[in-house]
Amino acid sequence: MTTLSVPLPSHLEELVKKLAKERGSNKAEVVRHALELLAEEEAVMAVLKAEQEPVLRGNLKDLLKKIK
Numbered sequence: 001m002t003t004l005s006v007p008l009p010s011h012l013e014e015l016v017k018k019l020a021k022e023r024g025s026n027k028a029e030v031v032r033h034a035l036e037l038l039a040e041e042e043a044v045m046a047v048l049k050a051e052q053e054p055v056l057r058g059n060l061k062d063l064l065k066k067i068k
Helices: 010-023 027-052 060-067
Strands: none
Touching: 010 027
């Protein structure tokens, strides 16, 4: 496991301390959990964006002719 040192503004530092105390964990665990949630959110957003993309259907040779 790698250790990172990240400067935080005071309001975020206080939030991390508060969450760690409320959850009975430590600051590192709070930050790890936050990063996991961010990664999950990014994955969901990528899926939602992909769902908005047009879908190509049909014979690949015919589609290729339309693209050229």
